[in-house]
Amino acid sequence: MIVTKIMKNKANYDIYIDEEYSFTLTDEGLYRTKLKSGIEFIITEELNDILKEDEAKRCKNRALKIITTSAKSENKIKEKLIKEGYSEYAIQMALEFLGEYKFTNDERLANNIAQKSLRNNNSIRQMKQTLKNKGIKKEDIEKTLEDINEEDEIENAINIANKKYNTIKNKDRAEILRKIAYTLNYRGFSYRAIDKAIQDIKSKLEEKEYEE
Secondary structure, three states: OEEEEEEEEOOEEEEEEOOEEEEEEOHHHHHHHOOOOOOEOOOOHHHHHHHHHHHHHHHHHHHHHHHHHOOOOHHHHHHHHHHOOOOHHHHHHHHHHHHHOOOOOHHHHHHHHHHHHHHOOOOHHHHHHHHHHOOOOHHHHHHHHOOOOHHHHHHHHHHHHHHHHHHHOOOOHHHHHHHHHHHHHHOOOOHHHHHHHHHHHHHHHHHHHHHO
């Protein structure tokens, strides 16, 4: 086998063997392998070990870059690294590195996402789906939602109902209640939360009718 080309690729080097792309190396990896264009070489156990370690290093660097833009769950980081072609070993080393230095914490991430969702007046069902979409593990989702009770959801349902009411309050009573119920149901609120919100709107409608 002959190294036919070594091409700089951002911070790394793409190695071409017999005119075809074969693998990528960091500066350190290129130095350790002593590969140069035009040389003939054979795959040895030592070379395989260097390639394995070098890929793990590149994978760690890539994982760090992934989380610089926004916090991500381990599952989402893993999905991205798999998609980019890193080996199972390299990905495992990268995830262990992130965990060791506390760059990832799914429980903390899940809690932050849930609190933000709560502030946005979402239902518990919406929160659960959001956490699932973010790649949060089932056990972390369940643990996070333990801290959010039914009263929180009822309060959110009432807030959503009132926002909707303010946009349709000039319509007739039946249509107002129907549209609000549909909105809350669509957003995944529980039957009890919807009922409490509808009762709140009914009280407003009765006050309005009394004033008129």
